[in-house]
Amino acid sequence: xxxxxxxxxxxxxxxxxxxxxxxxxxxxxxxxxxxxxxxxxxxxxxxxxxxxxxxxxxxxxxxxxxxxxxxxxxxxxxxxxxxxxxxxxxxxxxxxxxxxxxxxxxxxxxxxxxxxxxxxxxxxxxxxxxxxxxxxxxxxxxxxxxxxxxxxxxxxxxxxxxxxxxxxxxxxxxxxxxxxxxxxxxxxxxxxxxxxxxxxxxxxxxxxxxxxxxxxxxxxxxxxxxxxxxxxxxxxxx
Numbered sequence: 001x002x003x004x005x006x007x008x009x010x011x012x013x014x015x016x017x018x019x020x021x022x023x024x025x026x027x028x029x030x031x032x033x034x035x036x037x038x039x040x041x042x043x044x045x046x047x048x049x050x051x052x053x054x055x056x057x058x059x060x061x062x063x064x065x066x067x068x069x070x071x072x073x074x075x076x077x078x079x080x081x082x083x084x085x086x087x088x089x090x091x092x093x094x095x096x097x098x099x100x101x102x103x104x105x106x107x108x109x110x111x112x113x114x115x116x117x118x119x120x121x122x123x124x125x126x127x128x129x130x131x132x133x134x135x136x137x138x139x140x141x142x143x144x145x146x147x148x149x150x151x152x153x154x155x156x157x158x159x160x161x162x163x164x165x166x167x168x169x170x171x172x173x174x175x176x177x178x179x180x181x182x183x184x185x186x187x188x189x190x191x192x193x194x195x196x197x198x199x200x201x202x203x204x205x206x207x208x209x210x211x212x213x214x215x216x217x218x219x220x221x222x223x224x225x226x227x228x229x230x231x232x233x234x235x236x237x238x
Contacts, residue, residue, distance in 0.1 A: 015040060015196040016060065016166055021069035023055055030055045034069070036215055042189060042197040044207065047217035053200045054094075054170055056217070060198060061091040061168045073166065087115055090164030094171050096155040100144035104135060104154055107143060108161065115162035122161065129157040132187060134180065148175045156184055160191065167191055169199040173206060181206060 016038040023031040031052045045053045058064045060071060062078055062085065071078050078085040099107060105126055112122030130136045133153040138146070146154065152175045159167060172188060173181035181203075188197060189210050201207065 015074060016198075017072040017075075018056075018060070019070045019072065021056075021059065021071065022067045023052065023059060023064070024067045031059075031066075031217075034217075038196050038198060039213075040192070040194070040196055042192045042199065042210070042212035044204070044212050044214050045198060045200045045217065046204070046214055051217040053217060057091075057168050057170050057198060057200065058093070060166075061089060061093075062086060063091065063093070085166075087162070088165040090159035090161065090167045092156050092159035092169045092172070094174055096151070096158075098143045098151065098154075101142055103140050103142055104130065104146075105139045107154070108158055111158045112161050117162055125161055126157070129160055130154075133157055133183060149177065149180065152176060153180065153184070156187075160187070164191075165195050167195050167197045169197070171200055171202065173201060173203055178206075185210060 018034060018036050018038075021031055021034040022029070034056070045056060047053055055064070059066050062071075062082060065079070073085050073088075099110070102110065105123070108126040108129075109119060109122045112119075112125070117125070126139070127136065130139055133156065135150060135153055135157070138150065143151065143154070156169065156172060159169060167188070169188065172184050176184060185207065188199065189212075191197065192212075
C-alpha cells in the first residue's frame with residue numbers, strides 16, 4: 001500500500017508529523033523530502049542499513065536539527081516550543097553515555113529532574129520500571145557495575161519516566177536475551193495505548209504477536225516513505 005493511498009482512521013489521534021524533512025551531513029544527503037503522519041500506537045521504521053532510520057529517530061527526538069523541513073507535535077513546530085516537547089518525550093538511543101559513578105536510582109532521578117518530576121514521583125516511577133525490567137535488586141548499584149544488557153534496560157527505563165506521550169526507541173531489543181526482549185516489547189506496546197511510539201528493529205520476527213504500523217525507508221532518496229503496511233490495530237480492522 002502506498003503512503004499517499006492511506007486513509008487516516010478518524011478514531012486515531014494524529015500527534016507527530018514530519019513535513020518535507022531533509023538531513024544533510026556536508027554533501028551527503030541522508031533523508032530527503034520525507035513527509036509522514038504518525039498516529040497513536042507503534043510505528044516501526046524499517047529499511048536497509050544506511051537509509052536514515054536512526055537519523056529519523058534522532059531528528060524526531062530533537063537530538064539533531066533537520067537541514068530543512070519541519071517536525072510538528074500536535075500541529076506546532078517542535079523547535080518553537082522545544083522545552084515543552086521534551087517534557088512529553090521519552091527517547092532511548094542505542095548508546096547512552098552513562099555517568100558511571102551514579103547508581104541507577106540517582107541516574108533515573110537525574111533524568112526525572114529534566115522532566116520536572118518531584119523526587120517522590122521519580123522514585124516511585126523508577127521502582128515500578130526497574131521492577132518490570134528486572135533491575136530492582138540492582139537499583140543502588142553504580143552503573144559501572146552493570147552488564148551490557150543491564151545498561152540497555154536502564155537506558156530504556158529512563159525513556160518511560162514522566163509518562164511520555166511520544167516515545168522514540170532505537171533497537172529496543174539490542175543486547176537483550178529473548179526473555180528480556182519480550183518484557184521490553186510488552187512495556188512498549190502497553191505504553192502505545194496512550195502514546196505515539198516510533199522504533200526501529202532488525203528483529204521483526206520478534207514482533208509477530210504485536211500490532212503495529214510500518215514506515216519503510218527506501219534507497220530512493222526522492223521518495224523515502226514508500227510503504228505503510230503492517231498488522232493493523234484492532235480499532236482499524238473492518
